[in-house]
Amino acid sequence: MTANPAAPIDVAVGILMKPNGDVLLGQRPEGKPYAGYWEFPGGKVERDESILDALKREFVEELGIEVVSAEPWCGVEHVYPHAHVRLHFYISRDWKGEPQSLEGQAFAWQGTLGVEPLLPATIPLIEWLDRVRYS
């Protein structure tokens, strides 16, 4: 049986937030759709995996970071030419380790956003985020 291309793919996305409001963004590596675009770290949820477990796994794989706790923040659904995604954004203020570029990607801590382009589905998040990170 082939997968239904219209069915949304669940993606766990994590926003690491420092006490000063800075958040961590990563740049999509070569070979992936939208290579070079900036995003919050994360990836697809695997079968039989919870969203939080997927988030924790992706942060270990991509950045060598242990997410100790994270709160669900918002959901965004977006249809790209390559995929229909359902993004589950979490905010974490509690993690262990310093980000390492384990998959060769660039990353940057950002207050006022200074990197572009951002993935289209992630653009509205930046304005929403300003309402929570400096509150």
Ligand SMILES: Nc1nc2c([nH]c(=O)n2[C@@H]2O[C@H](COP(=O)(O)OP(=O)(O)OP(=O)(O)O)[C@@H](O)[C@H]2O)c(=O)[nH]1
């Ligand atoms: N991590 C992340 N993905 C996002 C964001 N915004 C957004 O539209 N996406 C989309 O969510 C999907 C994430 O899939 P991915 O390809 O990065 O996931 P993955 O690392 O598990 O991929 P792979 O194992 O297939 O290589 C992509 O279609 C990507 O375009 C974001 O801010 N962060």
